[in-house]
Amino acid sequence: xxxxxxxxxxxxxxxxxxxxxxxxxxxxxxxxxxxxxxxxxxxxxxxxxxxxxxxxxxxxxxxxxxxxxxxxxxxxxxxxxxxxxxxxxxxxxxxxxxxxxxxxxxxxxxxxxxxxxxxxxxxxxxxxxxxxxxxxxxxxxxxxxxxxxxxxxxxxxxxxxxxxxxxxxxxxxxxxxxxxxxxxxxxxxxxxxxxxxxxxxxxxxxxxxxxxxxxxxxx
Amino acid sequence: xxxxxxxxxxxxxxxxxxxxxxxxxxxxxxxxxxxxxxxxxxxxxxxxxxxxxxxxxxxxxxxxxxxxxxxxxxxxxxxxxxxxxxxxxxxxxxxxxxxxxxxxxxxxxxxxxx
Numbered sequence: 001x002x003x004x005x006x007x008x009x010x011x012x013x014x015x016x017x018x019x020x021x022x023x024x025x026x027x028x029x030x031x032x033x034x035x036x037x038x039x040x041x042x043x044x045x046x047x048x049x050x051x052x053x054x055x056x057x058x059x060x061x062x063x064x065x066x067x068x069x070x071x072x073x074x075x076x077x078x079x080x081x082x083x084x085x086x087x088x089x090x091x092x093x094x095x096x097x098x099x100x101x102x103x104x105x106x107x108x109x110x111x112x113x114x115x116x117x118x119x120x121x122x123x124x125x126x127x128x129x130x131x132x133x134x135x136x137x138x139x140x141x142x143x144x145x146x147x148x149x150x151x152x153x154x155x156x157x158x159x160x161x162x163x164x165x166x167x168x169x170x171x172x173x174x175x176x177x178x179x180x181x182x183x184x185x186x187x188x189x190x191x192x193x194x195x196x197x198x199x200x201x202x203x204x205x206x207x208x209x210x211x212x213x214x215x216x217x218x219x
Numbered sequence: 220x221x222x223x224x225x226x227x228x229x230x231x232x233x234x235x236x237x238x239x240x241x242x243x244x245x246x247x248x249x250x251x252x253x254x255x256x257x258x259x260x261x262x263x264x265x266x267x268x269x270x271x272x273x274x275x276x277x278x279x280x281x282x283x284x285x286x287x288x289x290x291x292x293x294x295x296x297x298x299x300x301x302x303x304x305x306x307x308x309x310x311x312x313x314x315x316x317x318x319x320x321x322x323x324x325x326x327x328x329x330x331x332x333x
Contacts, residue, residue, distance in 0.1 A: 001252040005285060006278040031324035040325050041223055044318035045230035051313040052234040055292060055306055056241035057250065063269030064254040065246035090317050094309060100287030152251060164279050165259050173258045173265055177251035199221040199229075 001069070001155050001178070002095065003110055005103030008162040016158070017108030023085050023116045030082035039078075042200070046074060047087045049192075051094065058184055066181025071118025072147035073189045076126045076140050077196050079205035084119025085111070109158055113151040122147035122189075126206070136197075136206055137190045144189035145182040152178035231314065238306035242299060249275070 008016070035043065050070035057065035070091075075084040089111050095101040102110045125143030130136055156174035159165040165174075197204040221229075249257060249269055257263035262273040278284075289308070294301030 001250065003252065004277045005283045006276075006280055007256075009280045010282050028324060031321055032327050035321050035325040035328070037322070037325050038223060040318060040321040041227045043321045044314045045227045045234070047317035048310045048314035049230055049234040049237070051309050052238035052241070052306065055238055055245065055309070057246045057248070059246040059248055062254070062266045063248055063263060064251055065248040066251050067245075086321075087317060090320065091313055094312055094316065096287075098287055098289055098312065099292050099305065099309065100285070100290040101292070103283070104285050105283045155252060156255065162280070165255065169259055170255060173255035174251060176265060177254050181251050199226055201220060 001110075001113060001152055001174075002092075002102030003106040003113075003155060003159070005105050007103070007159055007164045008106050008109060010105055012158075012162055013103075013105040013108060015108075016106070016112055020089075020108035020111040020116070023082075024089050024111070027082040027085035027089065027115075030080055031086055034080065042203070043078065043083070043087065046077065046196075047091055050074065050087060051091050053188065054091070054095070060177070060180035060184070062177065062180070064177050064180070066148075066177070066184055068185055068188045069114050069118055069148055069151070070189075071114050071151070072122025072126070072140070072144035072185065073192055075119040075123035075147075076143065076189065076193055076206075077203060079123075079203075081116075081119035081123040084122060085115040088115030088118065109155070113155050113158075117151045117154050118147045121150045130206060136204075137194045140193040141186035141190035145186040147189075148182035148185035149175065149178050152181075231310075234310050235307065238310055239303055242302045242306060249273075 053068040057067045059065050071084040071088055074087045075081045092102060092107055092110050096104055096107050122143050125146045126139050129142050130139035133139060152174045153171060156165055156170040160167040160170055253275055256275055257273050258265055260276055263269050289305045292302055292305040294304050
């Protein structure tokens with residue numbers, strides 16, 4: 001759901017960039033407070049894997065394909081929505097600047113949709129769903145589905161404001177396609193969270209008592 | 220518990236395998252946003268296949284245009300080899316930049332004495 005440059009007028013793009021920069025600043029604060037030297041390479045390899053998986057478009061029928069976005073994955077594995085903002089921002093900059101995937105002016109909107117909304121929906125979705133059904137990996141999958149679906153609806157509203165998509169047909173099409181693509185997001189996120197937390201049980205913050213987003217206040 | 224060095228090595232290998240396999244197996248169908256654009260531009264029906272001659276108009280509002288060095292994850296004139304190079308470059312740069320930024324951030328905390 002990378003919005004290209006021509007889809008949002010410059011002035012509106014600037015507004016999304018300002019909002020995105022606020023969250024980028026908060027994600028850098030998260031990184032300063034929560035990242036130990038030990039965790040740094042783990043964050044980096046997660047970013048590399050998310051980049052690779054974003055290149056792997058899988059067919060979902062209806063003449064459409066989709067790939068993992070990874071916002072829920074980053075947020076759930078690292079225990080903070082700001083981890084998703086941190087990783088997705090850098091991945092989106094690389095995709096836009098080097099590979100022309102997603103616009104430069106619209107990068108702010110893309111960071112908001114996939115990093116901020118994807119990260120927050122993924123993280124708080126996981127916390128909320130897990131408090132009800134208790135199974136961490138199913139919770140991660142369901143949260144990841146919403147972390148694909150809801151940013152897609154946000155993008156269609158932004159593109160309606162931009163005058164690029166009509167509101168209802170845009171919401172229906174974006175919603176239909178990303179409901180299907182969300183199944184990819186759900187499956188890969190659940191499997192990846194399972195594998196990562198089994199390899200590194202120390203990363204599994206959700207079995208510990210605190211459910212605060214990365215203990216921001218305590219740091 | 221897996222050592223961090225081992226975890227990172229395995230992770231990089233998985234990323235490279237996924238990236239290289241993607242070059243050969245990834246679907247060339249438009250993604251969800253492009254498909255939606257094709258639907259609202261009248262080039263495609265909601266649930267039907269994407270016609271091979273469907274043309275996506277990206278330049279809806281005009282204005283800014285940018286030429287990236289490796290457009291569409293490819294290198295000019297290098298075909299499949301260029302696509303593999305592009306993916307490997309992307310994986311490498313993602314790892315290095317996140318490693319660099321995260322390391323600087325982590326050290327700032329330690330300098331501040333917690």
